[in-house]
Amino acid sequence: MRALGLMIKPVSGSCQLRCRYCFYENVTESRAIRNYGAMSLATLETLVSRAISETDEELSFFFQGGEPTLAGPDFYRALIDLQKRYKRELGKDRLVVRYALQTNGIALDDEWCVFLAKHHFLVGLSLDGDKAVHDANRVDAAGRGTYDRVRKAARLLDRHGVEYNLLCVVTREMARHGRRIYRELVREGFRYLQFIPCIEDFGAAPGASPHALTVERYGRFLCDLFDEWYRDLQEGRYTSVRHFDNWVHMLQGLPPETCSMSGQCVCYGVVEADGGVYPCDFYVLDEWRLGSVLESSFAELLSGETARRFVEASKPIAARCRDCRHLALCRGGCRRDREPLADPTEGSLNRYCEAYLAFFDDADDRLRDVARRTAQGGHRGSNG
Numbered sequence: 001m002r003a004l005g006l007m008i009k010p011v012s013g014s015c016q017l018r019c020r021y022c023f024y025e026n027v028t029e030s031r032a033i034r035n036y037g038a039m040s041l042a043t044l045e046t047l048v049s050r051a052i053s054e055t056d057e058e059l060s061f062f063f064q065g066g067e068p069t070l071a072g073p074d075f076y077r078a079l080i081d082l083q084k085r086y087k088r089e090l091g092k093d094r095l096v097v098r099y100a101l102q103t104n105g106i107a108l109d110d111e112w113c114v115f116l117a118k119h120h121f122l123v124g125l126s127l128d129g130d131k132a133v134h135d136a137n138r139v140d141a142a143g144r145g146t147y148d149r150v151r152k153a154a155r156l157l158d159r160h161g162v163e164y165n166l167l168c169v170v171t172r173e174m175a176r177h178g179r180r181i182y183r184e185l186v187r188e189g190f191r192y193l194q195f196i197p198c199i200e201d202f203g204a205a206p207g208a209s210p211h212a213l214t215v216e217r218y219g220r221f222l223c224d225l226f227d228e229w230y231r232d233l234q235e236g237r238y239t240s241v242r243h244f245d246n247w248v249h250m251l252q253g254l255p256p257e258t259c260s261m262s263g264q265c266v267c268y269g270v271v272e273a274d275g276g277v278y279p280c281d282f283y284v285l286d287e288w289r290l291g292s293v294l295e296s297s298f299a300e301l302l303s304g305e306t307a308r309r310f311v312e313a314s315k316p317i318a319a320r321c322r323d324c325r326h327l328a329l330c331r332g333g334c335r336r337d338r339e340p341l342a343d344p345t346e347g348s349l350n351r352y353c354e355a356y357l358a359f360f361d362d363a364d365d366r367l368r369d370v371a372r373r374t375a376q377g378g379h380r381g382s383n384g
Contacts, residue, residue, distance in 0.1 A: 004051055004298060005060040005268050007281055010044075010071035012036040012273040017067070017104050017146065020137045021171060021211040023199040023282070024066065030202055031286045036273040038071060041078055043275045047293050048082040052097075053090050054298050062100040064281065069107040073115055080119055100124065102167065104138070105153030106146060113160035123164035124194070125154060129181035133174045137211060154190075165192030165240070171211040172198070175221035182228045186239055194242040195225065197352065199282070199336060219355030226363045233370060244367075247329050251371035263331030265314035267307040269298060277301045279310045282336045316347035326360040329367075 012035045013028045028034040051059055061079065063071075083097050101116070102124040116123060127150050128134040135145025157164050166185065168174070174181065185193060200212045207214050213221075222243075229241050246256040259266050259280075267279035267290070275294040278284045279302075288310055290301045301307070314335040321332050332338065333350035342348045350356070 001055050001299065003058040003060075004055040005062065006047070006051060006298075007062045007064055007268065007270045008039075008047070008068075009036075009065060009270070009272050009284075010039045010063060010068050010075060011066050012038075013066045014038075014070055015065055015067040015104070016070070016106050017138060017140055018143070020139070021169060021198050021209070023201075024284075026201040027282070027284050031284070036276070039075075039273040039275075041075075043273075043294065044075070044079060045082055046275065047271060048079065049086050049090075050293060050298060052083065052086040052092055052095065055092075055095060057094075058096045058098070060098045060100065062102070064102045067104055067106070068101055069103050069112065073111060076115065076119075098122070102126070103153075104146070105150040106140070108153040108156055110156065110160070113156045113162055116157075116162045117160045121162065123157060123162055124167050125150065125157065125164050126169070127151070127154070127166045128168050128171070129174055129177070130184050133171070133177065133181065136173065137169075137171060158189075165194060165242075166190050167194045167196060170195050170197050170213060170218065170221060172213055172217055173211075175213055175217040178221040178224035179228050182225055186232070186237075191238075192240045195221075197337070200351075202339065213352070213355075215352055215354045218352055219358035222355065222359040223362045226359070226366070230363075230366050230370070247367055248371045248374065250329055251368055252375050260334035260336075261331065263317075265311050265335050267302045267310060269302055279307055280335075283310070313341055316342070318342075318347045318349040320349060320353070321347065324357075326357065326364070329360060330356050 013024050014035060015022075051061075087093060087095055087097070099119060100122040104126050126138065127147075128138055131145070131147040134147040134150070138146050138150075140146055154164075168181070182193075197213055197218060198209075198211050200209055204212070225241065226244065229239060229244055232239060242258065243261075246258060246261050250256055250261075256262050259268065265280060270278040270281050270284055271293060272278065272284060275292045277290045277293055277298075278288055279290060280288075288306065290304060290306050293301070317332045321327055321330070324330065330350075332347065333352065333356065335341070337350045337352055338348040340348065
């Protein structure tokens with residue numbers, strides 16, 4: 001393979017926090033084994049050796065959880081040593097290896113940040129806007145808010161020169177304050193932002209959770225956020241907002257860099273702590289287990305029958321989408337927001353369809369304006 005990207009869960013679903021909207025808790029509750037514990041160094045070595053042997057140009061290791069820092073710095077030092085060893089032994093000196101880590105920030109200290117900076121880890125730091133919104137949902141095991149601890153982690157990352165972005169989960173309450181939260185984050189100096197809609201549990205009725213977005217509120221949030229972002233651009237200030245960056249790039253004829261905006265699924269290889277491999281972080285479920293890295297190559301796992309069925313199930317789009325004026329940008333949205341999927345020949349409508357319609361009707365001309373003005377060497381956006 002020319003390139004391979006893997007998402008690795010070194011401690012399965014283990015986490016110090018008890019976020020009230022955690023989608024991975026619902027995932028783990030939906031399978032026979034809820035938590036696979038900590039990944040052994042033997043499993044890590046098999047994973048690294050296979051990945052390097054099968055990749056020719058670019059290999060990405062992205063660590064997520066649960067909370068991946070619970071594996072401890074020594075686990076990641078072993079990762080660095082293993083990749084250096086196998087690159088040398090397999091004659092892959094020209095292979096580019098990249099690292100990324102998504103964290104709640106609670107465990108970050110100087111030791112962690114020195115390590116992350118030294119090895120050029122790209123960090124995603126979870127921070128839900130302002131203190132009131134963040135502390136309402138992102139709490140520790142004692143029910144205490146974690147905003148102040150995450151802001152401390154951000155200062156440490158800044159001090160040590162670690163490249164990072166913020167990941168903000170858009171809940172029903174947060175969506176009411178899009179303008180204020182954007183302005184506060186920009187004022188605090190954050191320049192790479194991702195806003196992810198709160199994911200509802202499998203089988204839940206739309207809006208059933210107190211944290212879940214309503215269609216109307218998400219549409220308003222997108223419009224408010226875009227107004228502020230576009231105003232900054234007009235005044236010469238650029239902040240990367242991942243969704244907006246991607247839509248601009250798509251208007252420039254470039255592919256989106258996130259699968260949720262591409263119109264259909266890909267199997268990007270999620271590796272649980274026991275070595276089990278799955279097609280997507282949202283679907284680390286028994287029915288979609290592709291096999292194990294301890295038994296099969298990544299080429300076999302990502303091209304097998306289960307992987308093929310997973311991708312095929314995402315392709316049909318709803319009849320309403322086919323003639324939609326915004327199909328080229330929306331593409332039906334993320335499969336997770338189209339659950340439950342309809343029969344194989346008739347796609348399901350995205351639960352946020354009306355929100356996206358309202359947003360694109362409002363922002364289309366301005367998106368196209370940005371695409372035209374940045375087509376020659378414009379901003380490429382946040383870090384994925």
